[in-house]
Structures are given as C-alpha cells and as structure tokens.
Amino acid sequence: MEEGSLIDIKRYKIQSPVSAYTFPAEARIHRVCFDDKHIHIELMDERILSIPLWWIPTLYNALPDEREKYEINQSRTVMIWNPDKCAINDELRVMDYLRGR
Numbered sequence: 001m002e003e004g005s006l007i008d009i010k011r012y013k014i015q016s017p018v019s020a021y022t023f024p025a026e027a028r029i030h031r032v033c034f035d036d037k038h039i040h041i042e043l044m045d046e047r048i049l050s051i052p053l054w055w056i057p058t059l060y061n062a063l064p065d066e067r068e069k070y071e072i073n074q075s076r077t078v079m080i081w082n083p084d085k086c087a088i089n090d091e092l093r094v095m096d097y098l099r100g101r
Contacts (some may be wrong), residue, residue, distance in 0.1 A: 027094045028076040034067050041094060044076070051097055058090040 008092045028044040039059060041049040053060040059067055060083070069086035077095065081088035 005070075026077075027098055029072050029079065029094060030076075032070065032079065034064065039060075039067070041079075043094070049097055051093065053091075056090070056092065058088050059092075062088050 008031040009033075022045075024043075024045045024047065025055075027047070028051075029041055030044045031038050031042045033042075034053075037054075038050045038052055039056070041051070043049065050068075066087045069082050069088070072079055077093065081090045083089035
C-alpha cells in the first residue's frame with residue numbers, strides 16, 4: 001500500500017444482538033452412553049460432551065458392563081460409581097470437563 005493512500009473499511013450490520021444468543025449457565029446430565037473409546041454425556045440443554053476413556057483411567061481399565069453401573073447425583077451434575085455396587089470407585093463432575101484447569 002502506498003503511503004498516504006486511504007483504507008477502505010467495510011461495515012456490516014449485526015444480524016442478531018448478543019442478547020439473542022444462548023449461553024448455558026449450568027450443565028446437567030440428561031443421558032449417558034459409552035462406545036469403545038468415549039463416554040458421551042448429553043446435557044439437558046442438548047450439548048453433547050464426549051470424553052476419551054483414556055482420560056479417566058478407572059473407566060478405561062474397567063469392563064464395559066462395569067462402566068454402566070453409575071448413578072447420577074440429585075443435581076444431575078456428577079456421575080458416581082459406587083465401589084459397593086461395581087468394580088469402579090470414581091466420580092465424574094461434568095464441569096471439570098467443560099472448563100479449563
């Protein structure tokens with residue numbers, strides 16, 4: 001660009017104000033399923049969180065039928081594997097996987 005030349009700036013109309021967007025404030029568990037490599041957690045607001053099983057050694061090393069023996073807490077934010085009911089002793093808090101450490 002030559003010295004002294006003008007810059008052409010284009011302005012576009014914003015289609016929707018920020019107030020029209022949805023920003024979920026909470027993450028509550030709706031349903032859970034597993035495949036060979038991931039745990040898939042569907043949230044009440046329709047987001048789907050897929051976590052590689054190798055991130056969670058207790059689930060990665062467990063038999064598939066043991067992974068299914070979880071409970072969801074009353075607030076629907078934590079999955080719990082009770083060692084009195086299965087071979088896994090762990091908790092998975094959804095918010096731990098939605099925010100950076």
